[in-house]
Amino acid sequence: MLSRRDAAIRLDISLQMATHHGLPARLSESELRAIEQDPPAWLVQSRAARTGKKPVWVRLECVVCGYGETARPKKWWPAWDHLVCDDHWPSEAPEPAAGSTRHEVAGIGSRFVALVDERE
Numbered sequence: 061m062l063s064r065r066d067a068a069i070r071l072d073i074s075l076q077m078a079t080h081h082g083l084p085a086r087l088s089e090s091e092l093r094a095i096e097q098d099p100p101a102w103l104v105q106s107r108a109a110r111t112g113k114k115p116v117w118v119r120l121e122c123v124v125c126g127y128g129e130t131a132r133p134k135k136w137w138p139a140w141d142h143l144v145c146d147d148h149w150p151s152e153a154p155e156p157a158a159g160s161t162r163h164e165v166a167g168i169g170s171r172f173v174a175l176v177d178e179r180e
């Protein structure tokens with residue numbers, strides 16, 4: 061069984077929209093596949109309206125341990141070079157390229173620090 065959130069991620073819609081349009085709290089893989097294969101009008105519309113805009117969900121993954129999660133992107137997120145969990149040592153992350161300065165932005169997703177390497 062999949063949760064409504066899993067289904068929203070797969071359909072690339074927000075959780076609010078999934079709830080609003082009556083997606084059940086839990087649904088089976090075959091139910092979800094039926095929706096994907098024969099999407100209801102609201103889903104077709106929402107996808108058409110979103111063409112070229114930012115993704116609804118992004119995959120966050122730690123470059124050190126591989127821990128990953130799916131989250132709603134935030135406007136304030138920087139364009140990062142790497143993501144690491146906030147409990148790793150900075151030295152565990154890949155070295156910044158020569159001549160670039162690394163900035164850290166904490167609070168990405170539930171546990172990530174974004175490493176932003178700025179070239180001079």
Ligand SMILES: [Zn+2]
Pocket residue numbers: 122123124125126127144145148
């Ligand atoms: Zn990690």
